[in-house]
Amino acid sequence: MSPTSTLTFVTESIADATVGVPYKFALQAVGGKPPYSFKITQGALPKALKLSKDGIISGLPRGVADATVFILLADRARASLTQAFPVRVNPR
DSSP, X not given: OOOOOOOEEOOOSOOOEETTSOEEEEOOEESSSSXXXXXXXXXXXXXXXXXXXXXXXXXXXXXOEEEEEEEEEEOTTOOEEEEEEEEEXXXX
16 A cells, blocks of 8 residues: 655745836645646735646736735645735835
8 A cells, every 4th residue: 555645835924026017926736636626715916916726826926915815725635724924016
C-alpha cells in the first residue's frame, strides 16, 4: 500500500502587483487528487483583482492596497485547507 499525499500549497507568498500594470499570478498546489479549486473564504483582493476557481489571480490594479485574503484549496477528493496570503499593490 502506497502512502497518500497530503494536499499542500506550494505558493508561499503572492507576488506584489503595481498600479496600472496588468497582473497575473498562478497559485500552486501539490498532493491530494487534482484538479484543484481555489476560493477566497475571508477578506478580499484589492480592487480590480479577481481569483479564478483554477487559482489565477488577475486584473489591472487601480489603487495602492495592502490586504490579506484567506484562500481555500480543495481537491477532487474533497480534501481542503485554508491559508492566509498578504496581497500588496504598490504605486507605479
